[in-house]
Amino acid sequence: MGSKNIKLPKINFSHEDLKPDTLEWNQVKSQVYKALVEYGCFEAFFDKIPINLQKSIFEVSQEFFDLPLQTKLKNISTKPFSGYVGQYHPSIPLAESMGIIDSNIPHKVEKYTQLLWPQGNPSFCKTIQSYLEQLSKLDQTIRRMIVESLGIEKYMDEHMNSINYSLRLMKYKEPQSDETKIGLHAHTDKNIVTILYQNQVKGLEILTKDGQWINVDPTPDTFTVMIGDSLHAWTNGRMHATFHRVMMRGNKARYSIGLFSKPKDGYIIKAPKELVDEDHPLLFKPFDFHEFLAFGYTEQDMKCDFSLKAYCGV
Ligand SMILES: O=C(O)CCC(=O)C(=O)O
Numbered sequence: 141m142g143s144k145n146i147k148l149p150k151i152n153f154s155h156e157d158l159k160p161d162t163l164e165w166n167q168v169k170s171q172v173y174k175a176l177v178e179y180g181c182f183e184a185f186f187d188k189i190p191i192n193l194q195k196s197i198f199e200v201s202q203e204f205f206d207l208p209l210q211t212k213l214k215n216i217s218t219k220p221f222s223g224y225v226g227q228y229h230p231s232i233p234l235a236e237s238m239g240i241i242d243s244n245i246p247h248k249v250e251k252y253t254q255l256l257w258p259q260g261n262p263s264f265c266k267t268i269q270s271y272l273e274q275l276s277k278l279d280q281t282i283r284r285m286i287v288e289s290l291g292i293e294k295y296m297d298e299h300m301n302s303i304n305y306s307l308r309l310m311k312y313k314e315p316q317s318d319e320t321k322i323g324l325h326a327h328t329d330k331n332i333v334t335i336l337y338q339n340q341v342k343g344l345e346i347l348t349k350d351g352q353w354i355n356v357d358p359t360p361d362t363f364t365v366m367i368g369d370s371l372h373a374w375t376n377g378r379m380h381a382t383f384h385r386v387m388m389r390g391n392k393a394r395y396s397i398g399l400f401s402k403p404k405d406g407y408i409i410k411a412p413k414e415l416v417d418e419d420h421p422l423l424f425k426p427f428d429f430h431e432f433l434a435f436g437y438t439e440q441d442m443k444c445d446f447s448l449k450a451y452c453g454v
């Protein structure tokens with residue numbers, strides 16, 4: 141049941157000088173920590189995406205989804221859920237998505253653009269790159285604050301350098317009836333941190349720890365930040381990984397864009413020893429993210445509520 145009363149915490153990242161060791165930084169950091177322990181999620185007010193980029197990111201996304209199916213299918217990937225996925229599953233026919241993996245690596249976005257538009261599409265390429273460049277600063281600020289809050293600064297460089305970014309464009313068709321239809325089933329993300337942005341069509345819901353679904357209702361300059369399983373594991377359970385889903389209503393298609401920080405190939409996720417003690421026994425055995433990801437799409441995973449626990453719970 142959706143609850144109308146609870147609202148996600150909203151945190152302002154748009155101070156002029158949000159730099160480590162300032163009063164502003166420490167204030168925002170304590171809000172981030174509190175929100176992530178309590179909800180694993182918050183809304184971030186972030187003004188580094190200029191209005192023209194806020195607009196063009198959805199324009200290029202729509203341009204992509206309007207391509208003929210044959211063209212979209214050129215972006216297929218050997219990694220699960222990474223390339224173009226026409227339908228995640230027959231039970232959620234409204235959803236369609238396109239992943240650009242490791243999009244922070246130079247020339248990756250050029251390569252995807254070239255594949256889809258051999259004649260070139262500089263505005264697609266540039267829009268995706270600028271969006272990634274700006275929004276990844278928010279991801280970095282948040283992860284830095286998390287490491288500081290946990291008092292494990294000696295792992296700062298290792299943690300900051302352990303990730304790559306994937307960007308995923310998503311479209312959910314309008315339900316074409318008065319009913320509410322499922323857009324995406326309830327799940328936790330498997331990566332480190334996810335930052336979601338949507339055109340102004342609502343649909344995202346998150347589950348609170350006490351089992352209430354709350355609607356997320358962002359504005360054009362707010363982004364929804366949530367913790368994935370891998371960061372939950374790395375922090376030995378201190379950061380909550382949020383269950384979320386998409387419910388579609390009304391007569392407008394919903395477009396959303398996800399920025400996913402995720403461990404680099406071969407990086408083993410292992411909670412720092414400083415976070416493990418008698419009161420906080422180790423929750424998960426060390427694991428390889430990409431192997432966990434592959435497990436995530438097996439039948440065994442589909443049957444359990446919390447696949448991380450099934451995969452490597454102690
Ligand atoms: O479209 C959204 O807002 C949510 C997407 C999502 O949860 C995901 O891709 O993991």
Ligand SMILES: [Fe+2]
Nearest residue numbers: 327328329384
């Ligand atoms: Fe998700």
